[in-house]
Amino acid sequence: DTGVSQNPRHKITKRGQNVTFRCDPISEHNRLYWYRQTLGQGPEFLTYFQNEAQLEKSRLLSDRFSAERPKGSFSTLEIQRTEQGDSAMYLCASSSPGQGIYEQYFGPGTRLTVT
Amino acid sequence: AQSVTQLDSHVSVSEGTPVLLRCNYSSSYSPSLFWYVQHPNKGLQLLLKYTSAATLVKGINGFEAEFKKSETSFHLTKPSAHMSDAAEYFCVVTHPPFGNEKLTFGTGTRLTIIP
Numbered sequence: 001d002t003g004v005s006q007n008p009r010h011k012i013t014k015r016g017q018n019v020t021f022r023c024d025p026i027s028e029h030n031r032l033y034w035y036r037q038t039l040g041q042g043p044e045f046l047t048y049f050q051n052e053a054q055l056e057k058s059r060l061l062s063d064r065f066s067a068e069r070p071k072g073s074f075s076t077l078e079i080q081r082t083e084q085g086d087s088a089m090y091l092c093a094s095s096s097p098g099q100g101i102y103e104q105y106f107g108p109g110t111r112l113t114v115t
Numbered sequence: 116a117q118s119v120t121q122l123d124s125h126v127s128v129s130e131g132t133p134v135l136l137r138c139n140y141s142s143s144y145s146p147s148l149f150w151y152v153q154h155p156n157k158g159l160q161l162l163l164k165y166t167s168a169a170t171l172v173k174g175i176n177g178f179e180a181e182f183k184k185s186e187t188s189f190h191l192t193k194p195s196a197h198m199s200d201a202a203e204y205f206c207v208v209t210h211p212p213f214g215n216e217k218l219t220f221g222t223g224t225r226l227t228i229i230p
Contacts, residue, residue: 004158033217042205042220043159056216091159104218106151106159 002026004107006092012113013082020078021110025094032075033104034067035091036060043091049075082114117142119189119206121221129229134178134193136224138206141187148189149207149218150180159205165189176200201228 005024013019025032031050035043046065047057051072061067064082069075079086089111093104122137140146150162163174170182176199180191189206206221 035218040222042207042223043218045217045219048216058217093159103161103164105161108156108158 004092004094004105006090006107006110008110009108010111010113012115015082015084015114017082018078018080019082019112020076021090021112022074022076023092023094023107024074025092026096026105027073029094029096029105030072031095031097032069033093033095034075034077035093037089037091037109038087043089046077079112082112084114087112087114117144117146117208117219119148119208119219119221121204121206121224123224124222125225125227127227127229128196130198131195134191134196134200134226136191136204136206136226138189138191138221139187140189140206140208142208146208148180148182149209150174150178150189150191151205151207151220153203153205153223155202162191162204196226196228198228198230201226 007022033048034046036046037043045058046061047067049069064080067077089109091109093106095104118141120139128134148165151159152162153159162178163172165172165182173179178193180189182189203223203225205223207218209218
Protein backbone atom coordinates (compact mmCIF):
# COMPACT_ATOMS: atom_id res chain seq x y z
CA ASP A 1 0.00 0.00 0.00
CA THR A 2 1.47 3.40 -0.96
CA GLY A 3 -0.71 5.66 1.15
CA VAL A 4 0.41 8.73 3.06
CA SER A 5 2.96 7.89 5.75
CA GLN A 6 4.04 9.92 8.74
CA ASN A 7 6.97 9.55 11.09
CA PRO A 8 7.27 9.27 13.96
CA ARG A 9 3.84 8.08 15.03
CA HIS A 10 4.37 9.27 18.57
CA LYS A 11 6.70 11.87 20.03
CA ILE A 12 7.13 12.84 23.67
CA THR A 13 9.27 15.88 24.33
CA LYS A 14 10.01 18.31 27.10
CA ARG A 15 8.84 21.89 26.94
CA GLY A 16 11.35 24.08 25.15
CA GLN A 17 12.74 21.34 22.92
CA ASN A 18 12.52 21.34 19.12
CA VAL A 19 10.74 18.57 17.23
CA THR A 20 10.48 17.66 13.57
CA PHE A 21 7.89 15.49 11.88
CA ARG A 22 8.03 13.97 8.43
CA CYS A 23 5.28 13.28 5.92
CA ASP A 24 5.62 11.19 2.76
CA PRO A 25 2.65 11.76 0.45
CA ILE A 26 1.25 9.46 -2.18
CA SER A 27 3.92 9.54 -4.86
CA GLU A 28 2.02 11.17 -7.71
CA HIS A 29 0.30 13.80 -5.53
CA ASN A 30 1.53 17.35 -6.01
CA ARG A 31 -0.38 18.93 -3.12
CA LEU A 32 0.46 18.34 0.51
CA TYR A 33 -1.38 19.63 3.59
CA TRP A 34 -0.73 19.82 7.32
CA TYR A 35 -3.49 19.87 9.91
CA ARG A 36 -3.52 19.83 13.70
CA GLN A 37 -6.12 17.99 15.77
CA THR A 38 -6.52 18.54 19.49
CA LEU A 39 -8.51 16.27 21.79
CA GLY A 40 -12.22 16.41 21.11
CA GLN A 41 -11.90 18.71 18.12
CA GLY A 42 -11.83 18.34 14.39
CA PRO A 43 -8.59 18.86 12.47
CA GLU A 44 -7.58 22.47 11.81
CA PHE A 45 -5.72 23.54 8.69
CA LEU A 46 -2.13 24.70 9.18
CA THR A 47 -0.54 25.01 5.74
CA TYR A 48 -0.33 23.52 2.28
CA PHE A 49 2.12 23.09 -0.58
CA GLN A 50 1.78 22.71 -4.28
CA ASN A 51 4.99 21.02 -5.33
CA GLU A 52 7.74 22.96 -3.51
CA ALA A 53 5.74 26.15 -3.05
CA GLN A 54 4.03 26.88 0.26
CA LEU A 55 0.83 28.55 -0.91
CA GLU A 56 -1.09 29.22 2.28
CA LYS A 57 -0.40 29.39 6.00
CA SER A 58 -2.98 29.57 8.75
CA ARG A 59 -2.62 32.15 11.46
CA LEU A 60 -2.48 29.12 13.76
CA LEU A 61 1.04 28.61 12.44
CA SER A 62 3.04 30.80 14.78
CA ASP A 63 6.65 31.83 14.20
CA ARG A 64 7.76 28.74 16.10
CA PHE A 65 6.35 26.52 13.36
CA SER A 66 7.97 26.00 9.99
CA ALA A 67 7.15 23.62 7.19
CA GLU A 68 9.17 22.70 4.13
CA ARG A 69 8.83 20.57 1.06
CA PRO A 70 12.22 21.04 -0.57
CA LYS A 71 11.93 18.75 -3.59
CA GLY A 72 8.20 18.63 -3.93
CA SER A 73 8.04 15.16 -2.43
CA PHE A 74 8.20 14.63 1.34
CA SER A 75 7.55 17.44 3.79
CA THR A 76 8.76 18.28 7.27
CA LEU A 77 7.04 20.24 10.01
CA GLU A 78 9.28 21.66 12.71
CA ILE A 79 8.17 23.14 16.00
CA GLN A 80 10.76 25.16 17.90
CA ARG A 81 10.67 25.79 21.64
CA THR A 82 7.69 23.52 22.15
CA GLU A 83 4.95 24.51 24.58
CA GLN A 84 2.39 22.34 26.34
CA GLY A 85 -0.28 23.84 24.10
CA ASP A 86 1.44 22.25 21.12
CA SER A 87 0.37 18.80 22.32
CA ALA A 88 -1.87 17.46 19.57
CA MET A 89 -2.14 15.07 16.66
CA TYR A 90 -0.42 16.44 13.56
CA LEU A 91 -1.99 15.15 10.36
CA CYS A 92 -0.65 15.21 6.86
CA ALA A 93 -2.73 14.80 3.71
CA SER A 94 -2.02 14.81 0.00
CA SER A 95 -4.05 15.23 -3.14
CA SER A 96 -3.87 15.51 -6.89
CA PRO A 97 -6.47 17.36 -8.97
CA GLY A 98 -6.46 14.57 -11.50
CA GLN A 99 -7.53 11.99 -8.93
CA GLY A 100 -10.88 13.29 -7.83
CA ILE A 101 -10.71 16.96 -7.17
CA TYR A 102 -10.75 18.10 -3.56
CA GLU A 103 -10.20 14.57 -2.29
CA GLN A 104 -7.46 14.62 0.31
CA TYR A 105 -5.87 11.38 1.54
CA PHE A 106 -4.75 11.46 5.14
CA GLY A 107 -1.89 9.77 6.91
CA PRO A 108 -2.20 8.19 10.37
CA GLY A 109 -0.79 11.25 12.12
CA THR A 110 1.99 12.03 14.58
CA ARG A 111 0.86 12.40 18.18
CA LEU A 112 2.94 14.98 20.04
CA THR A 113 2.99 15.15 23.81
CA VAL A 114 4.84 18.04 25.43
CA THR A 115 5.63 17.52 29.11
CA ALA B 116 -16.08 32.56 6.11
CA GLN B 117 -17.04 28.93 5.82
CA SER B 118 -17.97 26.65 8.71
CA VAL B 119 -19.86 23.51 9.60
CA THR B 120 -21.80 22.68 12.74
CA GLN B 121 -22.29 19.09 13.79
CA LEU B 122 -25.39 19.14 15.91
CA ASP B 123 -24.62 16.07 18.03
CA SER B 124 -21.30 15.34 19.70
CA HIS B 125 -22.34 11.75 20.44
CA VAL B 126 -24.92 9.44 18.85
CA SER B 127 -25.77 5.93 20.04
CA VAL B 128 -27.84 3.50 17.99
CA SER B 129 -28.54 -0.20 18.19
CA GLU B 130 -27.04 -2.52 15.62
CA GLY B 131 -29.38 -2.89 12.66
CA THR B 132 -31.20 0.41 13.24
CA PRO B 133 -30.86 3.57 11.11
CA VAL B 134 -28.09 6.10 11.62
CA LEU B 135 -28.54 9.88 11.32
CA LEU B 136 -25.62 12.26 11.87
CA ARG B 137 -26.56 15.90 11.44
CA CYS B 138 -24.50 18.67 9.87
CA ASN B 139 -25.34 22.27 8.99
CA TYR B 140 -23.01 24.45 6.95
CA SER B 141 -22.40 28.13 6.54
CA SER B 142 -20.84 29.40 3.35
CA SER B 143 -20.76 32.57 1.30
CA TYR B 144 -20.28 30.58 -1.89
CA SER B 145 -21.48 27.29 -3.32
CA PRO B 146 -19.66 24.81 -1.10
CA SER B 147 -18.21 21.39 -1.57
CA LEU B 148 -19.11 19.18 1.37
CA PHE B 149 -17.65 15.93 2.64
CA TRP B 150 -18.02 13.38 5.36
CA TYR B 151 -14.87 11.78 6.74
CA VAL B 152 -14.64 8.91 9.24
CA GLN B 153 -11.88 8.38 11.77
CA HIS B 154 -11.45 4.99 13.39
CA PRO B 155 -9.21 4.73 16.47
CA ASN B 156 -5.51 4.72 15.54
CA LYS B 157 -6.33 5.02 11.86
CA GLY B 158 -6.19 7.87 9.38
CA LEU B 159 -9.18 9.88 8.25
CA GLN B 160 -11.06 8.21 5.43
CA LEU B 161 -13.37 9.91 2.96
CA LEU B 162 -16.91 8.51 3.12
CA LEU B 163 -18.54 10.68 0.47
CA LYS B 164 -18.46 14.09 -1.18
CA TYR B 165 -20.86 16.62 -2.68
CA THR B 166 -19.49 18.90 -5.41
CA SER B 167 -22.60 20.49 -6.96
CA ALA B 168 -23.73 17.49 -8.97
CA ALA B 169 -26.52 15.26 -7.63
CA THR B 170 -27.87 16.41 -4.27
CA LEU B 171 -28.16 12.84 -2.97
CA VAL B 172 -24.68 11.44 -2.63
CA LYS B 173 -23.84 7.80 -2.05
CA GLY B 174 -20.64 6.82 -0.32
CA ILE B 175 -18.81 3.79 0.90
CA ASN B 176 -20.11 1.22 3.39
CA GLY B 177 -23.78 2.03 2.69
CA PHE B 178 -23.65 5.65 3.83
CA GLU B 179 -25.36 8.47 1.96
CA ALA B 180 -25.98 12.18 2.46
CA GLU B 181 -28.37 14.71 1.00
CA PHE B 182 -27.42 18.31 0.24
CA LYS B 183 -30.32 20.65 1.09
CA LYS B 184 -29.52 24.22 0.18
CA SER B 185 -32.77 25.61 1.64
CA GLU B 186 -31.89 24.11 5.01
CA THR B 187 -28.10 24.52 4.67
CA SER B 188 -27.80 20.91 5.76
CA PHE B 189 -25.79 17.86 4.74
CA HIS B 190 -26.92 15.06 7.03
CA LEU B 191 -25.31 11.62 6.90
CA THR B 192 -27.52 8.53 7.00
CA LYS B 193 -27.28 4.77 6.85
CA PRO B 194 -30.29 2.43 6.84
CA SER B 195 -28.83 -0.22 9.13
CA ALA B 196 -25.94 0.26 11.55
CA HIS B 197 -23.14 -2.27 11.82
CA MET B 198 -20.75 -2.72 14.71
CA SER B 199 -17.87 -1.69 12.44
CA ASP B 200 -19.48 1.75 11.98
CA ALA B 201 -18.44 2.78 15.49
CA ALA B 202 -16.07 5.72 14.93
CA GLU B 203 -15.76 9.51 14.87
CA TYR B 204 -17.42 11.24 11.92
CA PHE B 205 -16.52 14.68 10.61
CA CYS B 206 -18.52 16.95 8.35
CA VAL B 207 -16.21 19.08 6.20
CA VAL B 208 -16.61 22.08 3.89
CA THR B 209 -14.41 23.71 1.28
CA HIS B 210 -14.89 26.13 -1.61
CA PRO B 211 -14.34 24.97 -5.19
CA PRO B 212 -13.68 28.42 -6.70
CA PHE B 213 -10.53 28.63 -4.65
CA GLY B 214 -9.19 25.29 -5.68
CA ASN B 215 -8.11 22.26 -3.75
CA GLU B 216 -7.18 24.03 -0.57
CA LYS B 217 -7.96 23.82 3.08
CA LEU B 218 -10.73 21.73 4.50
CA THR B 219 -12.77 23.15 7.36
CA PHE B 220 -13.84 20.39 9.75
CA GLY B 221 -16.70 20.24 12.22
CA THR B 222 -16.06 19.20 15.78
CA GLY B 223 -17.06 15.61 15.10
CA THR B 224 -19.79 13.16 16.12
CA ARG B 225 -18.83 10.01 17.96
CA LEU B 226 -21.03 7.12 16.83
CA THR B 227 -21.53 4.26 19.25
CA ILE B 228 -23.22 1.04 18.15
CA ILE B 229 -25.08 -0.93 20.81
CA PRO B 230 -25.02 -4.70 20.24
